[in-house]
Amino acid sequence: MSLLADLVAIDSVNPSLVAGGAGEAGVVGCLEAFFRKAGIDTVRDEVAPGRPNLVAVVEGRRPGPTLVYCGHTDTVGVEGMAQPFVPVPRDGRLYGRGTGDMKGGLAAACGAAARTAGRGLARGRLVVAAVVDEEFASLGAEAFVREWRADAAVVLEPTDLRVAIAHKGFVLAEILTTGRAAHGSRPDEGRDAIFRMGRVLAALEQHGRALEAGTPHPRLGVPSVHASTVHGGREWSTYPARCLLQLERRTLPGETADAVMAAFERLLAVLRSDDGEFEAETRLVMARAAYEIDERAEIVQALLGVAAGSAGARGRDAHGPVGLTFWTDAAILGGAGIPSVIFGPVGGGYHSTEEWVDLGSVETTEAALVTLAGRYLEGETA
Numbered sequence: 001m002s003l004l005a006d007l008v009a010i011d012s013v014n015p016s017l018v019a020g021g022a023g024e025a026g027v028v029g030c031l032e033a034f035f036r037k038a039g040i041d042t043v044r045d046e047v048a049p050g051r052p053n054l055v056a057v058v059e060g061r062r063p064g065p066t067l068v069y070c071g072h073t074d075t076v077g078v079e080g081m082a083q084p085f086v087p088v089p090r091d092g093r094l095y096g097r098g099t100g101d102m103k104g105g106l107a108a109a110c111g112a113a114a115r116t117a118g119r120g121l122a123r124g125r126l127v128v129a130a131v132v133d134e135e136f137a138s139l140g141a142e143a144f145v146r147e148w149r150a151d152a153a154v155v156l157e158p159t160d161l162r163v164a165i166a167h168k169g170f171v172l173a174e175i176l177t178t179g180r181a182a183h184g185s186r187p188d189e190g191r192d193a194i195f196r197m198g199r200v201l202a203a204l205e206q207h208g209r210a211l212e213a214g215t216p217h218p219r220l221g222v223p224s225v226h227a228s229t230v231h232g233g234r235e236w237s238t239y240p241a242r243c244l245l246q247l248e249r250r251t252l253p254g255e256t257a258d259a260v261m262a263a264f265e266r267l268l269a270v271l272r273s274d275d276g277e278f279e280a281e282t283r284l285v286m287a288r289a290a291y292e293i294d295e296r297a298e299i300v301q302a303l304l305g306v307a308a309g310s311a312g313a314r315g316r317d318a319h320g321p322v323g324l325t326f327w328t329d330a331a332i333l334g335g336a337g338i339p340s341v342i343f344g345p346v347g348g349g350y351h352s353t354e355e356w357v358d359l360g361s362v363e364t365t366e367a368a369l370v371t372l373a374g375r376y377l378e379g380e381t382a
C-alpha cells in the first residue's frame, strides 16, 4: 500500500476536538518506519502526552539554507462516516477521512524527502515537519517554531495545486447579555436577556454589513462576522436571566483581535446609551492572525516557477498566487519569521462525510516539491 493509504488507514482524530480521539501517535509511528526505510533521520518531540511531532531531516553535503515541508497529522472527527479509515480509490481519487486534509499533502512531502535523500542533496537542509493538533490549537506548529529555524516553508494544505500566499484569520468571542429572572406573569420584575441579545444580534448584523462594504483585500475579499451558537432561557414561563452568544469574526491581515473586540465593545456601548438598563459583556475566547507574504519573496517566486512547469500545468496564472478562505499553520510559521507559502493537492469534502484527494495531484505535488528542493536549496535552474 502507498504511504498515503497507510496514513489514511490509521485513526488520528484530534483528541482535543473530539473526546476520545485517537491522536497522532499511530500516524507518527507509520511515518517513522517510512523515513527509516528511506535512510532519513527523524526526531520525535512529545508535544502533549501521546501526541508527538515528527521532524525528518535530509542534510545536504554542504551547509546552506533550510527548507521546511510542513503537514499536520491530525484530522477532524468522523461522525456520520461508515468507514472513515478505509481508504477507497475510485475514479482517480482516494476517499477517506484525512485524504485531502491533509494526509495527501503530507505523503507528498515525505515522498519528496525520500526522493531527495535518494539522489543526494548537495547543499542545505530539507526538513519535513509532521505536526500535531492543527485542527484545534496548533500545539504542534507552535512547538516546532520554538525549536527550529528555517529560511522558508511550504505548508501542504490542499490548494488545488495553486500557490497560496495569504489567508484570513479568526477571532472567537462570546457576548453575554444579562436580564433578571421573574415569573412570566410579572413583566414589572422580569428583564428579558434574550430580547437584549436580539438587540445585540441586530447590531452585529449591521456591523457585518459595514464590514462587507469595506475595501476588499485583493486576494481575500472582505472580513465577516457571524453568530455561531446562542443559549438562553430556562422554560416557558420565566423571564430569561442570561443569554450567551458565541460568535466568529474572520479577519484580514493587519486586523488584530484587540481591534475586533474593541469594535464589539463600541457596539455594546451604543446599546447601553440607548437603554440605561441594558447589560452585556464580551469575552475573547481565541484568536488566530491572518497571514500574508509578499508575492516577490524568494520562496513564492521559486514555487510559482515550479508549479507553472509541473505536469498538468494550466499556465502560470492558474497556479496563483491566490488567497485561501481557511486558516492554516502558515500563520504560525510566518509569525515566527519563516517565510511560508501554502501549496498542495486537489481535493474536496474537507471536514465533511465524503472527503477525497485527487491521486494524480498528490504525485504532481510530490514532483513539484522535489524540484523545489533542488532549486531552492541547491540553486539548480531546471
Ligand SMILES: [Zn+2]
Pocket (backbone or CB within 6 Å): 072, 101, 102, 134, 157
Ligand atoms: Zn488541514
